[in-house]
Amino acid sequence: MTNDLFLRACRREPVERTPVWMMRQAGRYLPEYRAVRAKVDFLTLCKTPELASEVSLQPVDIIGVDACIIFSDILVVPEAMGMKLFVEEGKGGPRFETPIRTRADIQKLAVPDPNRELKFVMDALRLTRKHLNDRVPLIGFAGSPWTLATYMVEGKGSKNFRAMKELIYSNPKDAHVLLEKLARTVAAYLSAKIEAGAQAVQIFDTWGGILPPDEFKEFSLRYIEQVLTLLKSNGVPTIVFCKDCGHSVEAIADTGCTVVGLDWSIDIAKARMMVGSTTALQGNLDPTMLYAPPERIRDGVKKILEKYGKGSGHIFNLGHGILPDIPVEHAKAFVQAVKEESVKYHQ
Amino acid sequence: MTNDLFLRACRREPVERTPVWMMRQAGRYLPEYRAVRAKVDFLTLCKTPELASEVSLQPVDIIGVDACIIFSDILVVPEAMGMKLFVEEGKGGPRFETPIRTRADIQKLAVPDPNRELKFVMDALRLTRKHLNDRVPLIGFAGSPWTLATYMVEGKGSKNFRAMKELIYSNPKDAHVLLEKLARTVAAYLSAKIEAGAQAVQIFDTWGGILPPDEFKEFSLRYIEQVLTLLKSNGVPTIVFCKDCGHSVEAIADTGCTVVGLDWSIDIAKARMMVGSTTALQGNLDPTMLYAPPERIRDGVKKILEKYGKGSGHIFNLGHGILPDIPVEHAKAFVQAVKEESVKYHQ
Numbered sequence: 001m002t003n004d005l006f007l008r009a010c011r012r013e014p015v016e017r018t019p020v021w022m023m024r025q026a027g028r029y030l031p032e033y034r035a036v037r038a039k040v041d042f043l044t045l046c047k048t049p050e051l052a053s054e055v056s057l058q059p060v061d062i063i064g065v066d067a068c069i070i071f072s073d074i075l076v077v078p079e080a081m082g083m084k085l086f087v088e089e090g091k092g093g094p095r096f097e098t099p100i101r102t103r104a105d106i107q108k109l110a111v112p113d114p115n116r117e118l119k120f121v122m123d124a125l126r127l128t129r130k131h132l133n134d135r136v137p138l139i140g141f142a143g144s145p146w147t148l149a150t151y152m153v154e155g156k157g158s159k160n161f162r163a164m165k166e167l168i169y170s171n172p173k174d175a176h177v178l179l180e181k182l183a184r185t186v187a188a189y190l191s192a193k194i195e196a197g198a199q200a201v202q203i204f205d206t207w208g209g210i211l212p213p214d215e216f217k218e219f220s221l222r223y224i225e226q227v228l229t230l231l232k233s234n235g236v237p238t239i240v241f242c243k244d245c246g247h248s249v250e251a252i253a254d255t256g257c258t259v260v261g262l263d264w265s266i267d268i269a270k271a272r273m274m275v276g277s278t279t280a281l282q283g284n285l286d287p288t289m290l291y292a293p294p295e296r297i298r299d300g301v302k303k304i305l306e307k308y309g310k311g312s313g314h315i316f317n318l319g320h321g322i323l324p325d326i327p328v329e330h331a332k333a334f335v336q337a338v339k340e341e342s343v344k345y346h347q
Numbered sequence: 348m349t350n351d352l353f354l355r356a357c358r359r360e361p362v363e364r365t366p367v368w369m370m371r372q373a374g375r376y377l378p379e380y381r382a383v384r385a386k387v388d389f390l391t392l393c394k395t396p397e398l399a400s401e402v403s404l405q406p407v408d409i410i411g412v413d414a415c416i417i418f419s420d421i422l423v424v425p426e427a428m429g430m431k432l433f434v435e436e437g438k439g440g441p442r443f444e445t446p447i448r449t450r451a452d453i454q455k456l457a458v459p460d461p462n463r464e465l466k467f468v469m470d471a472l473r474l475t476r477k478h479l480n481d482r483v484p485l486i487g488f489a490g491s492p493w494t495l496a497t498y499m500v501e502g503k504g505s506k507n508f509r510a511m512k513e514l515i516y517s518n519p520k521d522a523h524v525l526l527e528k529l530a531r532t533v534a535a536y537l538s539a540k541i542e543a544g545a546q547a548v549q550i551f552d553t554w555g556g557i558l559p560p561d562e563f564k565e566f567s568l569r570y571i572e573q574v575l576t577l578l579k580s581n582g583v584p585t586i587v588f589c590k591d592c593g594h595s596v597e598a599i600a601d602t603g604c605t606v607v608g609l610d611w612s613i614d615i616a617k618a619r620m621m622v623g624s625t626t627a628l629q630g631n632l633d634p635t636m637l638y639a640p641p642e643r644i645r646d647g648v649k650k651i652l653e654k655y656g657k658g659s660g661h662i663f664n665l666g667h668g669i670l671p672d673i674p675v676e677h678a679k680a681f682v683q684a685v686k687e688e689s690v691k692y693h694q
Binding site for chain 2 (some may be wrong): 014160161162165170180209211212213214216244246247264265266267284286287288289291292293296300303319321325
């Protein structure tokens with residue numbers, strides 16, 4: 001492989017510089033992405049391997065990131081389980097027509113065969129691997145069981161997550177049935193992605209942070225651990241990113257994942273002290289810092305590199321997805337700053 | 348005073364049981380509150396001492412909480428500094444017509460005399476003290492300088508807080524000028540509240556958690572500390588509540604506040620270990636747990652009491668404001684559960 005910095009950093013092996021990529025790097029901030037989206041709707045883009053592959057490759061070519069993440073949406077998984085997904089243009093991300101509310105709803109959900117119901121994702125991965133031609137590694141991803149369940153029960157994003165909270169507080173047994181089914185589904189999905197060519201996988205737990213720490217462990221982390229246990233990883237690195245879960249960094253590392261993804265609410269120096277001897281770290285620049293001018297972005301990058309300190313085991317990233325209105329030049333300046341400023345920490 | 352449990356717990360003095368109140372306890376979940384609001388708009392309610400006092404007293408009479416917090420809105424302070432505030436019914440909370448964007452905007456802001464421009468708040472406090480007749484203590488509050496600045500710069504609540512983040516990352520000097528002016532304003536405002544009868548004051552830092560830990564300290568906590576330094580407290584307890592700032596519990600206690608308010612993302616046992624020998628703690632039930640049936644609410648209460656353990660220094664509360672669609676019976680069950688279950692921890 002031409003550039004395997006990302007994979008080496010995941011394994012905490014020596015690197016010449018810190019690798020960098022951005023969550024949501026294949027996305028709306030890129031004019032080239034918007035040009036593709038102008039022709040097809042969001043779900044068609046997810047489901048057309050040629051187009052999904054095209055937008056996945058854009059940040060590799062345009063921004064120069066050290067890893068390619070396959071373009072997709074976490075909600076194609078519940079759709080494959082039998083839920084009807086739709087997008088109302090201009091009204092936010094995909095939503096479910098009929099949210100899950102009863103035990104019967106949960107029992108009706110299928111555990112899909114990812115190579116059949118989600119073949120379009122596997123095709124996109126194979127095509128992207130081919131086009132990448134080993135320039136940089138390819139990452140596959142999935143939502144965590146908890147985060148998927150949250151969307152399935154609420155139907156969409158939410159402010160207070162009333163329906164999901166009612167489910168876990170008033171009816172925890174049903175919640176566990178749903179989460180267990182999701183853990184099996186996600187494990188099979190990520191295993192198929194690895195088989196189709198993903199060289200690392202990331203689990204996104206976007207909504208783990210809405211839970212108190214004990215409930216986070218009971219309803220989210222436990223099922224992430226189950227996914228990792230069931231996963232046919234063939235030794236590929238696994239990244240677990242739980243947003244707003246700084247309270248549980250050690251517990252996340254204890255799942256046995258290769259890398260803990262950090263949002264910007266935790267000091268990476270502290271996180272390294274807590275888990276850095278066993279686990280690599282990914283993160284964690286405040287995504288809104290990319291609104292600032294390039295010199296300021298560079299200062300932000302330098303500060304995080306300094307906090308992490310010398311040695312491998314750090315994959316630079318934002319603390320959450322890149323925002324759609326970030327200037328492309330700022331994204332480039334961010335990646336360039338990591339490439340230049342990190343060299344001295346690996347000498 | 349008939350019931351001074353709240354004040355004694357703030358000072359970590361012995362109590363017979365754990366006191367309890369709820370953030371936003373004077374609010375929409377109460378039909379009696381909605382009846383008052385049906386007659387006047389939100390800002391009129393804030394600015395009419397008789398009505399503000401009436402709704403402040405409702406939860407004392409109806410729910411049986413151990414403290415009364417004066418009904419008001421944090422944004423009346425920037426309004427008194429010269430910003431025009433308005434409410435569009437059905438479109439969320441109050442907003443500013445012209446957000447602050449330039450240094451000139453910041454320089455134009457006045458440091459108001461709270462006994463003149465915010466006299467309606469002081470009148471409401473005096474009236475409420477009179478009606479309370481020493482049944483329970485009266486709490487005054489203010490937004491933190493950072494949280495007020497965020498609303499002033501964004502104009503309203505925000506998802507990514509782009510304008511405020513651009514200000515601190517690209518133009519930190521201006522941000523500091525604004526925050527310093529706000530610290531003086533808030534200190535004068537809270538001092539006047541204490542003079543008018545508030546027996547404790549709480550600073551709400553609703554948006555401290557959008558910052559990385561270092562920036563939280565630089566742009567939020569530093570100015571909370573300044574407020575506390577400038578405050579003419581006359582020995583009344585001070586509560587600092589920073590949402591989503593579990594990363595900085597020790598630093599918050601180091602401001603010298605009497606009580607650290609906790610949201611539900613931190614384990615109260617851990618927080619007590621960190622700061623409990625110097626500082627009382629307030630919190631921290633997940634507010635959505637009040638959607639669950641009363642038996643389940645009681646279990647949640649018991650778990651937090653058990654985590655805090657024996658001894659004084661705990662004021663029970665929700666981890667954030669009570670939600671507007673919580674059934675009144677559930678709020679009552681919550682308060683009752685604390686009153687009953689906490690006795691054994693104080694024997």
